[in-house]
Amino acid sequence: MRYLLVGLCSLWLQTASAEIAMQVLDQDQQPVTDAVVFVTDKAVSSPADSAVMDQIDESFVPRVLVVQKGQFVRFPNSDDIRHHVYSFSEPKSFEIKLYKGSDIAPIQFDKPGLVILGCNIHDDMIGYIFVADNEYAVKTNEQGWVTLPVEAGDSVSIWNERFVEGVDTIKRFDVGNDARQTVMLDLFPSIEVSDHSDHGSDW
Known part of the structure; x- marks a missing residue:
């Protein structure tokens, strides 16, 4: 029984720790807002x-x-x-x-991918x-942070409109061992966007 309890506690600790905080920064060490970070093997x-x-x-x-x-x-x-x-x-x-x-x-x-919106008047x-594609996906906040249900050895994919390779670019990164990690992206300069934060969340 004692060994069973030890095993269950070990499994619980592994499950509880299967989450990391990741900060996305650009080449100038500035936080990247509105980067989409997704995990392809975490279905939702x-x-x-x-x-x-x-x-x-x-x-x-x-x-x-x-x-x-x-x-x-x-x-x-x-x-x-x-x-x-x-x-x-x-x-x-x-x-x-x-x-x-x-x-x-x-x-x-009803199809996965990037949809770019415009206005015919403006x-x-x-x-x-x-x-x-029915997978865990979140946006970075104003400080570039997201919390992800991943652990060391997993990988995440990142999209951002400022990728120098083009707006359709998606890059993949491996997850390390630390509970708080940083990813660096090579991006075009940030885009000035009006602050509408008082109008609620994405959902």
Whole structure:
């Protein structure tokens, strides 16, 4: 019995420690916000609730939205001017013609991949919907941190719009032994984005 308890405690400790905090930095040691970090062998289900990609001050909010394959996304327009939202991306090509308000049917994103959004009226409006393939996926916060259900020997993949190799680039990194780890990315200079943090989370 004693050996069984020792074995169970050891297994519990391994399970409890199977999580790390990772910070993503650029080549100038600056935190990278809105990097999508995902773990391909950690399956999740599509949330029943719709995600929200709003339009505020002629910007997509959030600029980067993470959803799961099969999830619906709502596109309210909180501006007092009309927008014309569209995407030509292969995972989801669509358009919502000139509109205001929130009386717009949600759109289902049923294929994984990167969906780049634009507005036919305002050329500088750019947003991204990262559709995960029913796998654990999160965004880095303002300090570049994420918490991940991984352990040493696992690997994670990272996407960010600033990759010098192009916006479709995804890079893979091995997870080390430390509970807090750092990943360095070679990126274009940061993009100035209006602060809409008071308008809620991605989900």
